[in-house]
Amino acid sequence: MRVVSVVGARPNFVKLAPVAEALAQHQSVEHVIVHTGQHYDAFMSESFFAELALPQPSHNLGVGAGSHALQTAAVLERFEPLCRTLQPDWVLVYGDVNSTLAAALTAAKLDIPVAHVEAGLRSRDRTMPEEHNRVLTDHLSTLLFTPSPDAGDNLRREGIPDEAIAFVGNVMIDSLVNILPRAHALGAERTLGLDKGRYVLVTLHRPSNVDDPSTLRELCAALVELQRERPVVFAVHPRTRARLDECGLRALLGDVRLLEPQPYTTMIGLTASAGLVITDSGGVQEETTYLGIPCLTVRQNTERPITVTHGTNRLVAPERDAILEAARSHAVSPGPRSIERWDGRAAERLVELLLDAGRR
Ligand code: UD1
Numbered sequence: 001m002r003v004v005s006v007v008g009a010r011p012n013f014v015k016l017a018p019v020a021e022a023l024a025q026h027q028s029v030e031h032v033i034v035h036t037g038q039h040y041d042a043f044m045s046e047s048f049f050a051e052l053a054l055p056q057p058s059h060n061l062g063v064g065a066g067s068h069a070l071q072t073a074a075v076l077e078r079f080e081p082l083c084r085t086l087q088p089d090w091v092l093v094y095g096d097v098n099s100t101l102a103a104a105l106t107a108a109k110l111d112i113p114v115a116h117v118e119a120g121l122r123s124r125d126r127t128m129p130e131e132h133n134r135v136l137t138d139h140l141s142t143l144l145f146t147p148s149p150d151a152g153d154n155l156r157r158e159g160i161p162d163e164a165i166a167f168v169g170n171v172m173i174d175s176l177v178n179i180l181p182r183a184h185a186l187g188a189e190r191t192l193g194l195d196k197g198r199y200v201l202v203t204l205h206r207p208s209n210v211d212d213p214s215t216l217r218e219l220c221a222a223l224v225e226l227q228r229e230r231p232v233v234f235a236v237h238p239r240t241r242a243r244l245d246e247c248g249l250r251a252l253l254g255d256v257r258l259l260e261p262q263p264y265t266t267m268i269g270l271t272a273s274a275g276l277v278i279t280d281s282g283g284v285q286e287e288t289t290y291l292g293i294p295c296l297t298v299r300q301n302t303e304r305p306i307t308v309t310h311g312t313n314r315l316v317a318p319e320r321d322a323i324l325e326a327a328r329s330h331a332v333s334p335g336p337r338s339i340e341r342w343d344g345r346a347a348e349r350l351v352e353l354l355l356d357a358g359r360r
Contacts, residue, residue, distance in 0.1 A: 008099025120151025
């Protein structure tokens with residue numbers, strides 16, 4: 001059985017790692033990894049392959065940066081001939097990035113079954129590029145692996161048959177569980193001179209937050225104000241760094257500590273030891289919930305509502321005063337949250353089901 005995994009962006013690599021490991025346990029499976037090249041910098045891509053002990057991709061489509069249409073089209077154009085050559089039994093796609101949708105569409109049009117890892121999440125916000133990717137990918141997929149019960153409910157409501165949906169749990173948490181001992185041992189917060197539980201960790205990269213200069217200015221103002229109360233460490237995504245420079249906002253950030261995008265182990269270590277995390281990432285909402293770290297998500301909605309209802313996450317508007325008020329009041333009782341099937345074994349369940357479906 002030949003399984004082709006297609007990944008392109010940083011969060012995809014974290015989801016791929018436990019699946020690749022679980023597939024490697026089965027000698028009957030040949031697992032081919034295709035990297036679209038959507039993320040290409042060493043710190044957005046290579047460092048993740050190294051730290052997650054992922055096999056090197058067999059193919060890199062080299063699509064790089066571009067508009068949504070160009071990026072999606074480049075994957076379609078370059079993955080199709082490869083897919084024809086590889087003739088996979090399954091194409092596995094991960095999450096909600098442009099590479100996910102493009103690979104799913106390519107395979108579906110070639111009549112190759114697609115399995116979607118992290119299916120069924122919905123923000124119901126169509127201004128978010130990822131929401132289109134989620135909905136379309138799910139409707140192109142034969143098998144839909146969901147991380148939480150709400151995701152299955154969303155799919156059933158959209159008419160996806162029950163037998164196509166499998167609640168396997170959260171593969172991102174599999175990777176977190178694996179790396180956590182190493183992350184603690186690394187002590188990244190000590191290296192940065194930070195005290196455990198006494199600093200704020202920030203990641204922001206959504207177009208809705210960073211592409212509009214007035215919104216970005218509000219966010220920077222909030223961070224500068226918070227920095228007066230406790231250290232603020234900001235791991236800056238390349239998109240955000242470019243916008244900060246274009247808007248001349250970098251100098252305004254004063255003593256806020258700006259870091260490059262961090263390697264996975266370091267980032268998990270910094271998250272696990274933070275007093276508060278401010279983010280607009282999807283994965284970070286889940287990681288903070290699992291770790292029991294208070295999290296403010298600077299968005300109007302989330303496709304991961306379980307992190308709010310059962311976890312440590314709170315949504316906050318992208319406004320200075322709203323963020324400050326929320327940062328000062330959002331204290332949750334510490335300790336990891338127990339969420340069903342966020343237990344480090346989601347990929348194992350997923351691979352068993354995939355092999356089972358392949359045998360039929
Ligand atoms: C993408 C995903 C988003 C995910 C994020 C994780 C889509 C629609 N968005 O957003 O869901 O949360 O990845 O990081 O697929 N760049 C670099 N080096 C890189 C990669 C990107 O400098 O290795 C810069 C480029 O200037 C590029 C910009 O970052 O134009 C944005 O990259 P892109 O892949 O378009 O989307 P992300 O914002 O990273």
